[in-house]
Amino acid sequence: MPRLLLICALLLSVSVRATGLTPGTYTHYAFDGAQAGFESVDFAITVDQDPGYTANVYWSNQFDLVGSSGAYAGMQSNGGDKRMFLFSAWDANEARAGSEGSYCVRFDGEGEGYSCRKQHDWKQDHTYRFRATIGADQWLTVAVDDLTEGTSFTLGSIKTGSRRISAENMTNWTEYFEWNDERATCSGQPYSKATFALPKGSVGGRKFVAKIESTRDSDACEELAEVHTTADGTVHENGLGSSQRGVLKIGSLCLDALEGLQEGSQVGLYPCGGANQYFVHTHQGAIETMSSYCLSDDAGQVKLRSCEGPGAPTRWQFNAGEVRKQGTMLCLTHATDRHAVTLLTCGGSAAQQWDLSSLGRDAVH
Numbered sequence: 001m002p003r004l005l006l007i008c009a010l011l012l013s014v015s016v017r018a019t020g021l022t023p024g025t026y027t028h029y030a031f032d033g034a035q036a037g038f039e040s041v042d043f044a045i046t047v048d049q050d051p052g053y054t055a056n057v058y059w060s061n062q063f064d065l066v067g068s069s070g071a072y073a074g075m076q077s078n079g080g081d082k083r084m085f086l087f088s089a090w091d092a093n094e095a096r097a098g099s100e101g102s103y104c105v106r107f108d109g110e111g112e113g114y115s116c117r118k119q120h121d122w123k124q125d126h127t128y129r130f131r132a133t134i135g136a137d138q139w140l141t142v143a144v145d146d147l148t149e150g151t152s153f154t155l156g157s158i159k160t161g162s163r164r165i166s167a168e169n170m171t172n173w174t175e176y177f178e179w180n181d182e183r184a185t186c187s188g189q190p191y192s193k194a195t196f197a198l199p200k201g202s203v204g205g206r207k208f209v210a211k212i213e214s215t216r217d218s219d220a221c222e223e224l225a226e227v228h229t230t231a232d233g234t235v236h237e238n239g240l241g242s243s244q245r246g247v248l249k250i251g252s253l254c255l256d257a258l259e260g261l262q263e264g265s266q267v268g269l270y271p272c273g274g275a276n277q278y279f280v281h282t283h284q285g286a287i288e289t290m291s292s293y294c295l296s297d298d299a300g301q302v303k304l305r306s307c308e309g310p311g312a313p314t315r316w317q318f319n320a321g322e323v324r325k326q327g328t329m330l331c332l333t334h335a336t337d338r339h340a341v342t343l344l345t346c347g348g349s350a351a352q353q354w355d356l357s358s359l360g361r362d363a364v365h
Helices: 003-010
Strands: 024-030 040-049 056-064 070-078 081-090 094-097 102-107 113-119 127-134 139-146 151-159 170-176 192-197 200-203 206-209 211-217 225-229 233-238 253-257 267-271 279-281 287-289 293-298 301-306 316-319 322-325 330-334 341-345
Touching (some): 024 225, 040 056, 040 070, 056 127, 070 127, 081 151, 094 102, 094 113, 113 151, 170 192, 211 225, 211 233
Antiparallel strands (some): 024 170, 040 127, 056 070, 056 170, 102 113, 127 139, 139 151, 192 233, 225 233, 253 267, 279 287, 293 301, 316 322
């Protein structure tokens, strides 16, 4: 991510709607007695609640380099594409890949530098330690250890203009990067929870542990984000009250916006696969797609309507596999036609039994 885009993510404001609205959380650190900087720093991230494979979320550690620009390292869920670990450094002119499968690319535009990446399907509840090291040769290297599984790999090395990692301006953050979709809304983002351990720096054989200087939520969606402080670090929660992002299935078919993510699109069943099938059950009870369209009762038909238009979107309750229109006895039902979905009186039939497990809503809600 170019530097200016990262700064925009960190300073996102609801006062200008040129970008979408998504949550985000931050922990800022300080070190005592480490003014000269570090030869290495360890960060650790545990995703305690996966927001779903189709979510767009980045958990990252950001740090400065003494006498040079900054860098960051973390892991992403990429909207249904393969998940990734990556680290980037600005004002760099050379990079080399690390372990097998890693690669490095140059970025420019708003800031210049290199990013080294590896597709790797990280797992919920696994703790990943990121070890950033730098030496007199000015090469910054980031290695990742899965402390739960006992495996490791190196993302790569980037040639910088520095010999030390700075003890100042160190930050952990959670970024929901659908903010680059101008239709993205706070309510449409899935729930996630991640634990960030206190960074640990090392120089000349001396060890330093960071202290928490401050925490904050982004200006957007702050009512749906929280940072909790613990003795060992902080816990970031975003998308409070909403489900994971996932699919609603009956058998091998998934609920789908058959005419695409647009106003009035007919909703039905279709073979699974594709962004038209990704939903979040929001903290308000709506069922929302990416780009903020909501599942709506349209005179007994089920269609997509803008979640931000006049009137409240239809609200839905999940009850032991049923998807029920709130305040009624009408349930989302697979009709006789292979693709058709309609609203019929709830009766517990197989045509009304939805697999909600990928949303984390498979029990009564």
